[in-house]
Amino acid sequence: MQISEIDKSDADDILARSESHFFDFKSKRIQPAKLSRSLSAFGNAEGGEIYVGIEDPSVSGPRWDGFVDEEAANSVLAVLQDLFPSGETFSYRFIRCVDYPSLVLSCEVFKNQFIWKDSQGDVYLRRGAQSLKQDSFEKQERLRLNKGIASYEDSKVDMTAEELATSEAFLGFYGVIVPRAEPVSWLKKQKVAREDQATVAGLILFADEPQAVLPKAAIKISRYRTSDEPTRATLEGQPSTIEGCAVVLIKDTVDRIVETVERIPVMKNSGLKSVQYPRNAIHEIITNAVIHRDYSVNDDVHVRIFDNRIEIYSPGPLPAHVTVENILDERFARNQKIVRLTNKFPDAPNKDVGEGLNTAFQAMRELQLKDPIVSQVNNGVLVTLRHEKLAEPEQAIINYLRTNDEVNNSKARAVTFIGSENKVKNIFRKMMTAGIIERIPGRSQAKTGYMKGPNFPSS
Known part of the structure; x- marks a missing residue:
């Protein structure tokens, strides 16, 4: 197994x-079975790192107290490689520091789409600094939904296939699909109706008012x-609810x-103007929010x-x-069914x-706005579109x-997000006139x- 040398500061x-x-x-004295709980917990959550051979801060004595050699870790490695083999999800290596003379086993766990069990066949989940046993059907089903192994879109709802x-x-959709079949048969064949009941996927795609059944x-x-x-004080009116x-x-x-955003004023050199965001950026993010959200979570999409x-x-x-x-x-x-069938609409x-x-x-880049920010918060995904300009092309x-040491037209287009060679050439000319850059001599x-010119800014 790989041994990585690190210095004392690391x-x-x-x-x-x-x-x-x-x-x-x-x-290092942990029982392999107990360690397997932690690997299960990290593997079933968002991943993370476990260092075997480092004592808890509350323990007296040296904390870096690893294995004397690789063979001393054999019993631990045997269990890990059997239950959690190294590959795309788990990675193992020893780390060694000359100032701390022993080997620490570093276990790196990556987010994945599988459910991992410990040596006793139990499922754990990392939450905060704890490894929590998932000892009920409800907990394990929630884990399966979060992993994408199961999808709530297949659950039956209180609407018959005939009603759908x-x-x-x-009917508007059915009029353009090819080949055509008897409506209820088609719904069943597409797996959006089961046993004469509509599923969540069928409801979201084809019901006139899905929110009447799935609020x-x-x-x-x-x-x-x-x-x-x-804050409540800065909220304008009442939130709008969009359904369908x-x-x-x-x-x-x-x-x-778009209608709401265009009413937001922003000061420009020529006076107050409307805020602008690219409509297709808003469209794509809202589409993602609707077709990829977890419908088992009792919450709306919020804008x-x-x-x-x-x-x-x-x-x-x-x-x-x-x-x-x-x-x-x-x-x-x-x-998958919502994604696939949404794509079939005219x-x-x-x-x-x-x-x-x-x-x-x-x-966003084409409007010279900064990239969206994607983050995970409160068991959901938050995408933020900022009305903040990228650095001016010259500054970029x-x-x-x-x-x-140097820049060319291709590199400049990449850092400024400008697609036109001629636009970049004009920017180069202005910067050369100002002495900020100069052409590298002797090039075809x-x-x-x-390269940097005599007037290139020092900071």
């Missing part, structure tokens, strides 16, 4: 950390006249947000519009292996399946040259580059 940084939702210390097949929303499937829009934290089937819900919500930002909160944590760090690259649909809100957030990021190029036109 070792002391580890020792200075506190046990938390993502971090734990374990004594006669709704206006379904917390609406979208609440609140306008706050502030750039700070929301998925495609109607998305369209009406986007229209209402909060502030003077300087829009916050969109969708109930349910990111499923499976998706994290806020990899969300633009990874794909996992919690509600004017599908999710035309480019899987590209929603990427489209939102690109749309200056910032790049502070840490790089195809390899043109620029």
Whole structure:
């Protein structure tokens, strides 16, 4: 197994950390069965790190008290590799510091889409600094829903398949689908009706008023006249409630947000202007919130519009292996039927399946606005659109040259989010005239580059 050498400052940084939702210390004397509980707990939550061979801060004596050699950890490793094999979810290595003469076993756990059991066959979940046993059907079912192993969209609701097949929303959709079958048979074949009852997916997609059966499937829009934290005093009027089937819900919500935002004044050089956000960025994020939310969570999607930002909160944590760090690259649909069938509508809100957030990021950049912020809060996902400009193109190029020897047109387009070569050429000309940059001599036109000029700002 890999042994990583670290210096004393890195070792002391580890020792200075506190046990938390993502971090734990374990004594080298821990029973492998007990350690397996912690691996199960981290594997079933958002992942984290466990260091075996570091004593709890409350223990007297040296805290860095690891294994004398690799063989001394064999009994621990045998259990871990058997139950939690190294790979995409679990990674193991020894770390050694010359100032602390023993090996500490570092166990790194990554967020994943599986449920992990300890050596006794029990399921644990990390919450705060505790590993909690999931000893009831309800707890394990909630874990399965959070992981995306099960989806609430398959649950039956209090509406018959016949009622769903006669709704206006379904009939409008049914008129354009090919090939066509008898309505109830089609619903059953698409798995949005079971045993003559509609499912959550069928309700959300095709019922005229899904919220009559599933009340917390609406979208609440609140306008706050502030750039700070929301308070009752800064709330403008009463929050709006948008209802309807998925495609109607998305369209009406986007229209209402755009209408509300355009009434927010912002001071420009030429006077007061309306705030602008790219409509397609709002559309893509609202679409994601509707089709990917966890419908088992008893809460609406919430949109909060502030003077300087829009916050969109969708109930349910990111499923499976998706994290806020990899969300633009990874794909996992919690509600696969809702996603698939929404895409079949004539004017599908999710035309480019899987590209929603990427489209939102690109749309913000095209308006020279900062990237959306994605975070997990209160068992849900929060996306924040900020009305904050990116650095001016000239400043972005200056910032790049502070840490790089040269810049060319391609690199400048990447850091300024400008797609046009000619626009960047004009920016380069202005910066050369000002003496901020100068052309690197002796280069062919195809390899043109620029370096700091005599008037390049020192800070």
